[in-house]
Amino acid sequence: MGQILFAFSTIIVGVFGCVAYFYFSNLLLDRALPAKGPNAGLNINRANAIRPWLFLGPAIVILSLYLVYPVINSIWLSFHDASAANFVGFDNYVWLVNDSKFQESMLNNLLWLIVVPGASTLLGLVAAQLTDSIRWGNIAKSLIFMPMAVSFIGASVIWKFIYDYRGEGNAEIGLLNSIVTSFGGSPEAWITLGFWNNFFLMVVLIWIQTGFAMVILSAALRGIPEETIEAAILDGASPLQVFLKIKVPQIWGTIAVVWTTITITVLKVFDIVLAMTNGQWGSQVLANLMFDWMFRGADSGRASTVALVIMVLVTPIMVWNIRNARKEG
Amino acid sequence: MAQIKLTNVQKSYLDVEVLRNINLELDSGEFTVFVGPSGCGKSTLLRLIAGLESITSGTLEINGMVMNDVPPAQRGIAMVFQSYALYPHMTVAENMAFALKIAKKSSTEIDKAIRHAADILQLSHLLERLPKELSGGQRQRVAIGRAIVRNPSVFLFDEPLSNLDAALRVQTRLEIANLHDSLEASMIYVTHDQVEAMTLASKIVLLNAGEAVQKEGSIAQVGPPLELYHRPATRFVAGFIGSPKMNFIPGHLESASANQATVRLCNGAVVHAAVDARRAKKGEKIELGIRPEHFSSQTLESDALPGKVSYVERLGEVSYTYLSVEGHQDLVTVRNDGDTPHLANDQVNLHVPAKNSHLFDSEGKAFPRILGTGTAG
Amino acid sequence: MADIAGQKARLTWAINISVIVLVLLWTIPTFGLLVSSFRDADQIASTGWWEALFPTERNEIFRAKGADAQNLVGDVYQIKGNLFEGGQGAIIAFGVSSLKPTAYYPGETGKMSRDRLLTLQANGDYVLASPKPFRSSRGVRIFATVQSPPKFTWENYQKVLFSEGVGRSFLNTFTVTIPATIIPILIAAFAAYALAWMQFPGRALLIAAVVGLLVVPLQMALIPLLKLHNDIGIGKDYLGIWLAHTGFGLPLAIYLLRNYIAGLPREIIESAKVDGATDFDIFRRIILPLSFPALASFAIFQFLWVWNDLLVATVFLGNNEEQLVMTGRLRELLGSRGGDWEILAASAFVSIFVPLIVFFSLQRFLVRGLLAGSVKGG
Structure with missing residues (x-):
């Protein structure tokens, strides 16, 4: 039972954290730059400039960390020895x-x-x-x-x-x-x-x-x-x-x-x-x-x-x- | 005061200029139709007004306020799209309520607005249906209903009838005309169909395509439908309005006075036209324009155009005779009664009435017509 | 094609038979393991699974009851009993000596030494008769050829689920799979919408980058990422594997979803803009509901991929009881219990049970997804 509970709560935390990010970041943007009042037009245009990056943010971070960085790092590692401490040129x-x-x-x-x-x-x-x-x-x-x-x-x-x-x-x-x-x-x-x-x-x-x-x-x-x-x-x-x-x-x-x-x-x-x-x-x-x-x-x-x-x-x-x-x- | 005013508006995609030098004033309550050949940018012009595309240069004012950088929802407009753009996962009622919900209107207010629109468009029994359960005409009405609930000051229509079959198109056209009368709102309507333009518009804006855009700007002519029919400013306008299209026969100017010009056509025939062609020189190359319906059935020696019948199309109520004229590549179209006696290979002598003739200079500009009372739009 | 006149019936037959052969070839391997998972260990080891479906014939030696069970009926001493003692089976032949174990058919009476007679029925009932009293407390031996019906058991499943740790791994797999399916979809859907319909500088470049990342084999990412995880203190934990699966799934997810979302009618999105919706409203209320088929098909992909993954789990999760997933467990069992097919078979079926359900119930979406983006490198 304990296992099931743990598994369940882990799942909830993982999924909910992700949903919360998108929801609250957009809510915050709408609050900070409301589409009302004297600056409505300006605010909307500003919000439109920022919003793509809210949408893309997590994808860009994860892609760079989990795919781009490893490629670069692998190339670097391939020129180093077993423990990655010493440069060995083309030895590998x-x-x-x-x-x-x-x-x-x-x-x-x-x-x-x-x-x-x-x-x-x-x-x-x-x-x-x-x-x-x-x-x-x-x-x-x-x-x-x-x-x-x-x-x-x-x-x-x-x-x-x-x-x-x-x-x-x-x-x-x-x-x-x-x-x-x-x-x-x-x-x-x-x-x-x-x-x-x-x-x-x-x-x-x-x-x-x-x-x-x-x-x-x-x-x-x-x-x-x-x-x-x-x-x-x-x-x-x-x-x-x-x-x-x-x-x-x-x-x-x-x-x-x-x-x-x-x-x-x-x-x-x-x-x-x-x-x-x-x-x-x-x-x-x-x-x-x-x-x-x-x-x-x-x-x-x-x-x-x-x-x-x-x-x-x-x-x-x-x-x-x-x-x-x-x-x- | 003009409700919508465009001043020197220009639109480019990267370095391709699609709209140029647009100056236009549309009055409140008017039914304006943008018409033109495909690729002329008429839809783009509508989308500039809607705010779905940004204006490259120039200003757009709606109700006296500059709207260039105002997002679509804040412009007080509503738009009916060519494909209707109904939200497929929402019922008719939800479709109409969407904009009001976004604007955080109270549910009683939303309800009232939907009911009102549904009554006008006879959609009350369909409110709970999904778009896919509706016929084409019904979808069209929902799209209009969605515009009505927002109570806009200007309605924008982007070729709204092009997805309907012929019979439904006529019926919906009449409904839109009725709607304009009863709502007393301004409407801007884009179409490539000149029948829709002629029947619906209180003002037609005819747009140029191709090279003419660089020379003359995007707008070819603006005016009430019959003015465009009777006093086309250019050969392009004359050819675009009217069906079948106007015949253009090349020739030379023989002489010109204040109310008449004499023309020698390419096959040697001499005809007269009731135009003021004094700005042209004698012997200058010009083109005579005459609509197929404006030939006279009389056979007269003067002002006659000899030709050989190439073939005859008999449609019942009318028939079209196609003539080949010496020295001229295109066939000349003539509208006759349904029981015309013309047969292929007949030689005929058609009378070209001076009062119905148009004359265009080598640049395509029309010479002003001298029209008797009752013929001008 | 089916309606065309004059089609040959022979051809239709040939096609039908070929398809039957194909289907058999493709299902028999799985079916064999499925059958085996319900047999007990001894049976698996002694006969092929294909024999399990039919009654088996075995030569067995039984022992009748001893002298205690004898009754005197008339002037004959009798011992009555049943060879199977409540079990199932049928006697096909029997004998009274090891030299001729199949001398008699059921219902016949065999002659034994000392004038004893043995009558054996097919159902195992026997009557042992002797003119003299039985002495020995050990009964006489009866040789019989027994046909026993197929016998199946749930024991293997009970065993793997509760004592081999497979049950725990099953839960661990869920803990990995569900967030590792939902998180990438959410992130990819937002990114896909932005790349399809939002205007911002660098958009084309980002799209190209996403497509480019499709080529990175995930093997490449393992070493650097494991180091990274250890450095930033995630170590080997669920968060790490969710992020890893998210990272590896994202390029394809963004690519597929962007293609789909970009294909939605422009006018619907413009209409919503005219209606005053912000991009977040449009995403939530228009894009998400309309993209359901694409989201579902990618979800199935990602679910199957994560559930069936061994490599990422081996690297980013610990090898301990709390974290071992089904595929890892299966591999471990292959190493440690390589010959114990009852354990392997049952474990394998526990592991492929969920994907098979998902597969058969949602095949429609799966096929659609495959057709939309047949570029997944695995």
């Missing part, structure tokens, strides 16, 4: 390039980048087209979309159970091993298989992201002018031809946005690797490497350097993505 960058774990992470991230966005988008596109053309499509959609609501860590638990390995002599309770054995194969500890384990981790992310791709692409497919499809049917195109030659070309822009959005997610993927393998057995990725150096390695210089690498990789994709999304409007 040199170390990074030569570090075998970093090389492994870059390669793995590359692998993820090749497989996950493509697979998710493709599956999402197929799912969108298929579910749009059947009566119970909406139910199917929300079931395929559902993993979006599950945390990466929850998804990892779900899939780790599928990949579960009991070893010789025990009944296999993991679905994958059980299927393998029922076809006469021998069970494996899938997530410890060097190189291939990457793919088993990727499946988790594909499973989560396909729903996202499907929802967006489905809306795009439905936004295609009906007349172009009808014209193609009158021209004698088969359903597959209509899909590939009429529909897909018209939604290239959206496909690109979906693709890049998933790409950015992939670059930041962390929870899945942490929960499934923690980067062992050759499955390390950048975000988890950074986390490792930050907490287990306690080296803010190296961790910041890895974080900067992630940002440098994300930026061009994000810029392109925002531009593209704007054009799509």
Whole structure:
């Protein structure tokens, strides 16, 4: 009971404090510069000049403190040693390039980048087209979309159970091993298989992201002018031809946005690797490497350097993505 | 005393000048219509008066007070927007009450004002509805009601009928005219539709667009509707007012006296016009203007314009004959009776009555017309 | 497309079947864990969850009652009883020796040594008959193949909620999530309105800055912010994580809400200005109600994101009992109880239960939000 009370009061204080700021700051402004009396016009104009900053104040403060400052600070940290005390020049960058774990992470991230966005988008596109053309499509959609609501860590638990390995002599309770054995194969500890384990981790992310791709692409497919499809049917195109030659070309822009959005997610993927393998057995990725150096390695210089690498990789994709999304409007 | 007075008003966005050299006096109780082609800045002019845009230079006075820096709510105006701008999440009553609530009026006062407005506009049975549950015409009336409850000294209308269908537009136009009579308030109304301008206005302000703005300022002509029809100051005004639009046929001035000018048209025909063209030189390039409805059906040898019928549009009550005239690119439009005998490829000789002709110099300025009694607005 | 004449029925079938396969692929993993969370530990470890849904067959050894339970009926000594003793199950076959454990079907009578006869019914009732009295107090062994119905239990949930600390984490997650959802929305809504409709110098620059900040990966912010929090004395506490989530959520929130609010009809806002409303009035009475769909969809996003977040919580909240959130708890359990699937499964479901409810009840808004701003980097 005590916990609930504490949680409840903390929530109230947090939320109410925020509401109070906006309410009272505006009230104060209206009191200080009332829209009445001889100076009404002047007061209103003055209040109008001040008010935007009341509205924007908290956002500007928090954004500078929580995003702008860290970027600057990370750059600074990346030129310093583990304890951030001594300037070390480009040592961290040199170390990074030569570090075998970093090389492994870059390669793995590359692998993820090749497989996950493509697979998710493709599956999402197929799912969108298929579910749009059947009566119970909406139910199917929300079931395929559902993993979006599950945390990466929850998804990892779900899939780790599928990949579960009991070893010789025990009944296999993991679905994958059980299927393998029922076809006469021998069970494996899938997530410890060097190189291939990457793919088993990727499946988790594909499973989560396909729903996202499907929802967006489905809306795009439905936004295609009906007349172009009808014209193609009158021209004698088969359903597959209509899909590939009429529909897909018209939604290239959206496909690109979906693709890049998933790409950015992939670059930041962390929870899945942490929960499934923690980067062992050759499955390390950048975000988890950074986390490792930050907490287990306690080296803010190296961790910041890895974080900067992630940002440098994300930026061009994000810029392109925002531009593209704007054009799509 | 003029209720609204604009002196040398100018409006620019960055370095683009959209309104220039506006001097205007609008009297209390007048129904003023701003009209002009799209892009002429007529809505911007209205928004300057409303205070939704700031004036770049010049002064705006309302009831004798300079209003340049006064916020909209303090100007004693109310505005009806093109899209009506009803608050979609509020009922009709709440929509009308909003301004009064902001002004912290008592609830009995608000109630009274809403009832009054609802009675005038026959909205009483709709007060609890949301805007989305109303028809276009009803929404329009709520928008007007919202203006009425504020009891403004000036009503501003920004193309309020453009979202209605044709039949409703005619009906609402009449209602607005009635409202003007019964409220005895000043109204300023923006439209691109000259029929609305002609029927509603006691004063039309016709605005220039394009290059003319630099040359002449934004205002092309100000005056009562029929004055603009009968005495257009420029070729632009003459062409804008009237439908189908006036024909302009190029030619040269042969001779000019105090009450008549002789013109040789591009195809060699010689016609007369009842204008004082003495300020122009002999042989100067001019244009003859004549409205399609002003050709005479008589066939006379003098003052005749020969041409070949290109095609005929028969609308029932009237028909329009389009003539091609030698030496002139555009077709000349002639309004005839519905059962005109003209057929395509007929050669015709149209009489151009001197009293109905307009004459414009090469700059587009009209020569003053000599009008008999009863024809001038 | 559905109405076009002459469409092939075969195609429709193929599509339906493909979708069924897709849906199964996408739901089975979750379903498997859900089923497992209701099974007891021994069962999870001995059979796959897919077998839990069907009756299981097991060979078991029972022991009949001892000599104390015998009655003399006529000239035969009988022991009557039921193998399941109130439990559930069905006998499929039985035997009287370990060499032939399935020699007889239920209802038949098996011959034992010393002229004893055993009759066993499918429901477990047995009659043991002997011409001579039973001596041993230990009953004879009965071998039977038993089919037992699926068996489910709430025990795992009771266990994780009350003794594994998951219940506490559940509350902690709420304490983190609710303010971390509402605060950024409020702040973003005000900022978005200012950026969309208010006139002030530097507006375009600020909009560009917000868009620019969308690219900052939150990993980057962790080290500097943790230091900052420690320096200014917030340390690892709820205030810190609310602010952190607010900061990380703001760029997207402002970007999305500004797009939405800027798309509201200009005339409505001007009309309110003519009506004498200040910007604060307009925001409260016009913008907030009209932006409800956008606010709701962002709220769902932020809620799911914060609820499901592991990284920010790990860094900005302590690892102790008072502050550990669901995702952190789950990760801890994965480490410490990696093989105890009954604990993991139940915990996982406690953690995804709330997001799933939110997801299924508010999917409409979620989809709308996704479509409005498909630029979130996660």
